[in-house]
Amino acid sequence: AQPMGFQAQPMGYPGGFVVPPVQNQPTMDGTIWMPIPPAIPNCPPGLEYLTQIDQVLIHQQLELLEVVTGFETSNKYELKNALGQRVYFAEEDTDCLTRNCCGPSRPFTIHIVDNLGREVITLQRPLRCSSCCCPCCLQELEVQAPPGTTVGYVVQNWHACLPKFTIQDEKRMDILKIIGPCVVCRCCEDINFEVKSVDETCDVGRISKQWTGFVREAFTDTDNFGISFPMDLDVKMKAVMIGACFLIDFMFFEHGGNKHQRAGVW
Secondary structure (H helix, E strand, O other): OOOOOOOOOOOOHHHHHOOOOOOEEEOOOOOOOOOOOOOOHHHHHHHHHHHHEEEEEEOOOOOHHHHHOOOOOOOEEEEEEOOEEEEEEEEEOOOOOOOOOOOHHHHHHEEEEEOOEEEEEEEEEEOOOOOOOOOOOOEEEEEEOOOEEEEEEEEEOOOOOOOOOEEEEEEOOEEEEOOOOOOOOOOOOOOEEEEEEEOOOOOOEEEEEEEEOOOHHHHHOOOEEEEEEEOOOOOOHHHHHHHHHHHHHHHHHOOOOHHHHHOOOO
């Protein structure tokens, strides 16, 4: 018999995921999952969670093998709501050679699953040059929800001083802009990327890289982010903002082979 408050965890889900409990019960590791919302017409399956929240907290999991050996492992993340309930779990899908040869510039696929173990969002980043100073080969990320159905893109815009991105819908129409600080490497404070309207006159939300302490910042590349957006923002654009956060993490806060994060646009 299972102890009260716990539910058996079936193993062997593709990609190494463990299917979490369906109800709002703690798992064996104490994680609380956000209750499953009802289905919503015209909402991609699994994105119903995003209709109920205006903030997502992303916590990258610490990989001891990577800390001890410096060997780059697949990134894993927990996505939580403001109450600390897990909304999604994300895992990078890249091969060992790509991770350790291409470093932070590597192409990747990130699978995001909900509390039924369903893959609800897929992020795909192609290989692009990360050090060019010309408006070519700029970074781009495609967001699919559900997998196979594109809902939007995150496209880097060339700028001499500032990290700038455009959030586009599935038809490549510009929806939002993201503008970061001139210097993204700061000590003892959060680093904010402002989400604005297309004409850059109105604030819409924010993607913040949160300071996690000197030891963790200096010796690991595990990062914490917070994403805020209007409650009534199109749920597909919320998913694309989550994708933008992952792209920003890899571009500016993922350590390279020399263990230094980038301090500027290029």
